[in-house]
Amino acid sequence: AMAQDKFKIGLILPMTGPFASTGKQIEAAARLYMAQNGDMVAGKKVELIVKDDTSAADVTKRLAQEMVVNEKVSVLAGFGLTPLAFATAPIATQSKTPMVVMAAATSSITQASPFIVRTSFTLPQAAVAIADWAPNNGIKKVVTLVSDYGPGIDAEKYFKDRLTFNGGQVLDTLRVPMRNPDFAPFLQKVRDLKxxxxxxxxxxxxGAALMKQFAERGMDKAGIKLIGTGDITDDDILNSMGDVANGVVTSHHYSASHNSPLNKKFVAAFEKANNGLRPNFMAVGGYDGMRVIYEAAKTTKGAGGQALLDAMKGQVFESPRGPMFIDAQTRDVVHNIYIRKVEKVNGQLYNQEFATLKDVKDPGKAR
Ligand code: DHB
Incomplete structure (x- = not known):
């Protein structure tokens, strides 16, 4: 096909290094979407160009620049971590290329460029829900322990504000390095604060490393519960965490055990295509991102730029996570947040959803 007969999507992800699972999940989900929906859109052949940024922000930015200038992609997509999305935002703005954030979840990312659309989630959406649940379930005094960068700071702030508003108390706010963290001294501090x-x-x-150290230090035996956003009981690794994870309550927008016909079909097809790998919330962000791109391209008949961006805004659809839409004003995702408890189902650990908050907007945008 001639260049103008192609519709190119530049998918930039961490495919190697400590965050490679994010890249693997999103690439697999994007390929599944294409296998199910065809590789033609608006009469053009869809070409998915996948590049590994190794989770280094300067590499993400350089790859995005190359994709726009040399490959003439219609869309930039992926963005496995917050700093990678922020580094690339100016490229999207300058080149007027829609940039679909499928993973990164710091609230303010969508404000870094008017060309950003998000299909992942935001930490404030998830954090507020568990801060409402906790004090009604015997959890009044809490220590927060977060990765020391964008999403961790959001997770800390929105949890603390809401728990305090609800009459609870945050005894201390601990922040651990984002890369290669040693949780031991922080968990000791938590133990001491009781x-x-x-x-x-x-x-x-x-999450697996944190869970392991939580168990090794006997935190659960000391009567200290573990709660969080669903990033900690990530479906990608949940089943390998063992008994320490059983019973953990978290809030999030996606569980592989979400009970809907669409999700059952999605999980079965994903596992079949990927040697039994369970899809996680990253996979869903990638799958839904492809949906947003395909439907927008159909609307514009394959045209890119501002028209393509406008056609992404306001899309309403059913995701494997449940109903969702792209808020036309903020370009951010609105979806249900579920409270879930890890339970064994047929011998496998799953996040079992037991309560639903409907159509949750990013609290970071409301102020
Ligand atoms: C981000 C990355 C994650 O892996 C996650 O679970 C949530 C947020 C981020 O960097 O924005």
């Missing part, structure tokens, strides 16, 4: 619970945010993939 809270009802520790509330945790770590990025996708890091």
């Amino acid at each position: 809270p009802d619970a520790v509330y945790v945010f770590v990025p996708s993939g890091a």
